Amino acid sequence: MTWKVNFFRTSRGQFPVKDFIEKQDKPTRARVNLSIRLLVNNGPYLKDPYMKKLQNNLYELRIRGKIAIRIFYSKDKNEYYLLHAFKKKTQKTPIRELQVALGRMKEIE
Numbered sequence: 001m002t003w004k005v006n007f008f009r010t011s012r013g014q015f016p017v018k019d020f021i022e023k024q025d026k027p028t029r030a031r032v033n034l035s036i037r038l039l040v041n042n043g044p045y046l047k048d049p050y051m052k053k054l055q056n057n058l059y060e061l062r063i064r065g066k067i068a069i070r071i072f073y074s075k076d077k078n079e080y081y082l083l084h085a086f087k088k089k090t091q092k093t094p095i096r097e098l099q100v101a102l103g104r105m106k107e108i109e
Helices: 016-022 026-045 095-108
Strands: 004-007 051-055 058-063 069-076 079-087
Touching: 004 026, 016 026, 016 079, 026 058, 026 069, 026 079, 058 095, 069 095, 079 095
Parallel strands: 004 079
Antiparallel strands: 051 058, 058 069, 069 079
């Protein structure tokens, strides 16, 4: 079974996660796309090290490599929404990045 994965769309019609992915180099884009395909194919059965639950209904897709990428996503009505993406540079998730994802999560609920 495949699961539906959507890119979050702002009120201005922009897709921040899609734009972020397109700005990455080719090997990074390939790893990100592979991780998104894992989410499409496995949905709620995707486990660590590919994903981590952060809060109620907020998860992070974990992309490893030379450049570590994190994509926050949420589930709403059996669909996944990719909310926010960033390059991970520190051990702990920056609060600012988490707040962006939480704000976008409220917009889709």
